[in-house]
Amino acid sequence: MGIRSYVASFVGKSSQWFLKTFTKGGSSLPGKLALKVDPAILDHLAKDYKVVVVTGTNGKTLTTALTVKILQQEFEHVLTNPTGANMVQGIVSTFLSANSKKGQKKFAVLEIDEASLSKVTEYIKPELFVFTNIFRDQMDRYGEIYTTYQLIVDGAAKSPKATILANGDSPIFNSLETINPRKYYGFDHKIEEDQTAHYNTDGVLCPKCQHILHYKMITYANLGKYYCPNCGFSRPHLDYKLTELRNMTNTSAEFTIDHHDYKLEVGGMYNIYNALAATAVAEYYHVAPEKIRKGLGFDEKVFGRQEIINIDGKKCTLVLVKNPVGLNQVINMIGLSPYEFSLVSLLNANYADGTDVSWIWDGDYEAFSTSKVPKVISGGERHQDMTKRLKVADIPDEKIIETQNLDEVIEQIKQLPTEHVYILSTYTAVLQLRKKLADKGYIKGGMDRG
Template sequence: MSIKDNLTISTAKLIRFLLKLTKHKATSLPGKIAYKMDKDILKSLSKNTKFIFITGTNGKTMTTHFVTSILKNHYNKVFTNESGSNMIQGIITSLLDNPKNENTVAVLEVDEANLVRVSEFIKPDYVVLTNIFRDQMDRFGEIYNVYNKILEGFKKCDDVKIIANGDLPIFSYDSLKKYNPIYYGIREDKKDSQLYDLDAEFNSDGILCPNCKSILKYRIINYSSLGDFSCPNCDFHSPKIDYNIENILSMEANYSKFLIDNEEYEIQIGGFYNIYNALAAISLSKELELTYEEIYDGLKNQEHVFGRQENLNIEGKEVIINLVKNPTGLNQIINLMLLEDDPISLFCFLNDNYADGTDVSWIYDSYYERLKKLNIKEVKVSGKRKKDMKRRLEIADIFDGEIIEFDYEKDILKAISTSKTNKIYILSTYTAMLRLREVLNLQ
């Protein structure tokens, strides 16, 4: 390394140390300052390293954690942007301790719109594509804009191996297939209708055939637009699946078990979407030729990630925190909540900062109405757009009583301690969740 590289890295490490010493987050600022000091610092930090990028709309963070947990059973040193800080500055921060003279592996969650930018500095060996759904319309626009940004990133990658969700139609377009991706999917035999006569879920994205613009039909639908699809008027159809879950043995609120090629796996977190995330991690691990035991242990021992079904004991109450940011992700969390038998309190926090997306109209594309099935004893809303959140829940008509507005930054502990139930579900957008964790002193 040059003198400039060493100075830049030492400065960033010092800033990281001081931030941690003062109990502040040290995920982005050290990398941000390092990048300002040296625009090419990532090149110096990435020598002798195998890079795995995880990108897509939903599931990046959980898939990254699954992959990291598995790879730690095989590699001596695995680096990752554990906090989910997936822009350039967060990635730089995560690599500050990467030794220059050792072979290492880095599993990096990469913002889907920034894959093209990150790829200018780091050439990934593998890229895992989770999905593309409508998200932050003010920033991304429609899903095809995101898809094209990902393709722009691949143009900068040499000999990259792509592992993609084969159940999502947009990943079967010829523009991605030319990279010869490895596909994973969920094709349970018990759901097989034999005929392509099913429609995708209401309000699904990307269900037009790219060739003739016909509406795709499905033989199996897992959720949203994910499943085994075919165009009724031309030859566009699902790809050959390389890694397939043929049977889901158990799916509970905080646990799932499933089969791949007669091998049994389990994860300590619920939700159909997390089975997809685990499958993505397994597919990558198989491509890396890891053993079944390494993969099984890595998945089973993966701990909960903050904001992803995070279960906490606060003021003697059970508090479950879930990050929500777009209709598809929220709908899957709602489906998971429907497994709940106990009476609950529901807190919904809605912000419209840049990191959340300034357009909050997506809450009207989500199935809040399904929450009527739950035994809800109280509903409270907070955040910058709490009035919009309150109105949406009033329209959903999920609660007979008054929906209360409050300031979670000042009164969250009081709201929890005085809640009418022992179990509280918090659905929060990104910046509200980060601030909530600061208020609760959760680092």
């Protein structure tokens, strides 16, 4: 270790100890300080690890968490970044926190922001990249979907021997030749029927000839067994397949991947893709099916991903939403609920959320304009925009409670007429709400699980 790396590591670890000892944490600051001392500190910190990187628009956090749970059944030391700190400074902080013994086979499973990938791979050399999906998201940061895809392809190219394990059902992941070898996972569970995707869906054009793609099977959005009738572009061979979906509820799913049966303790089709990606990683590293099954079976909710918080007897399911495709998948998942529920919708537009809130108009809020939802709370810093969207979705004025104040949101939740409540929230609103709930004693900490 060079003197600069040594000093950077000392500064980072010392600040990390101080923050954990005397404050409530601070996931990125130690990394920022270490990077100021040595911009190449990651090269030193990650050199003894097998690194798996998870990136893409939706599903990074849960895919990472499931992958970690599975690999922990096989390997003793698996490092990850569980607090959502997925930019460069957060990754440095993750490695600074490592506490492993010499001689251990060490894994690092890292969720990395699409725009940060190239910066991180300047210094670490992953051996596996997991690409979940690419949809329109925070266009002020990422631009259109092909721009985002180019960002992650360029990031992966800096580790050219690493395999890309991509969602084969997404046409964009087959649109470019890559220097990296590729493997694919996907769904193959339905009888084939020729169809096209919904017109208001990302990526419905063939990336080779710009004709409208056709499908033999669609899971959601533009994902499925696609082909172009004009030029022959089609879904690649799947190396890892989900072949049967036996049951799917708002809280769980049962399915078969590569001849083995599994169960997941969170709901929604989009989360089955996350489980499929994690299983594909496990199979890539030759983890046995019984260990995969045990890893997927953990009933431990990830920050903002269907975690359940009890607020004076109200069972509140908190779900992060940030773009149209993800929002609509969450709405579909909620629609599977066998009970009446109330809704809370919190909208912020800070940098971490994306400053453009027009994406809410592509969300199917019309699905809530039924008697199954007796009350809706509209909140967050952009509560007026949220209320307008709900009214246009034909939710009556008398059902809507509008407030920006999160203390008031919490008080109103206590008065809702249903036991079950779904809270849909953008990222910074999740952080703000969880801090309020932590201060009031409903959860353990603003960034901890409740």
